Amino acid sequence: MPPKRALWSEDDLIAAVRAVQRGTLSSYKTAEIYRVPRRTIRNHLQSGSLKKSLGRKPILNDEEEAQLVQKIIRYSEMDLPVTPRILRQLVY
Template identity: 40%
Template sequence: MPRKYIRTNTARPRASWSDEQLVEAVAKVQTGEISKREVHRRYNVPPRTLKRRLTSGNFKKGALGPEGILGRANETRLVAHIHRLSVIGFAPDRSTVRTLAFWFAEKLGIKHPFSAATEKVGFAWLHSFLDRNPELSVRQTEGLSLSRAQGMNREDARRFFELDEVLTENGLMEKPSCIFNMDMKQAYNS
């Protein structure tokens, strides 16, 4: 299972301040109106956060925690690639997604802890990746027998859906009451 941190100290919520509150607090601290400790009491911005934001000049909240091995932008590109594969009929399974992610990191020159021996990412990374991207659904493909694959050709499929010929041939175009829909499997078993 993936290593997923579950926060236990919920008494003090993280980043419970907004960007507007931070900008207002920084302006008041810079003008000397209030102290850094008072900012924490009024705006719920921790003093260390305020100090770090004052030195960096970054007043946007952003996402909490590290960005991840591939980064958010590259993960979005990988998700788009998996979607394109699915659309053209090559939906990847879990093993293929693991290999794709490994080669994606290699091609981009991203430093990663993935196994070079297996040329795959770990199961923990895969589970976290699928959690971060719920629009992906990696499933096991179903097998198709050779006879079904050969029987499903373009001409047979066209004839199946074009019933005009059959209806005209049997004189049923003007007699819709004589057309019945049934499950052929049950018809043969009766």
């Protein structure tokens, strides 16, 4: 069974960050009330981002990813196999 991560919602994160910004609660008390890790609150305060995200940042943005998908579809229409090597060349 995989570990459970980020059991809090984005709304909880926003409320927690706002409470700390207003100074109504400490980061420790806010983490306890909203069940958002204190370090997560601190990181979002520093970055200014209120979006919940897990894992690494993507290499490609949405536009680049759409272009890559179109290229892969074109390859398949020409009956050319897309090997991992070709895929890496298309990405980079």
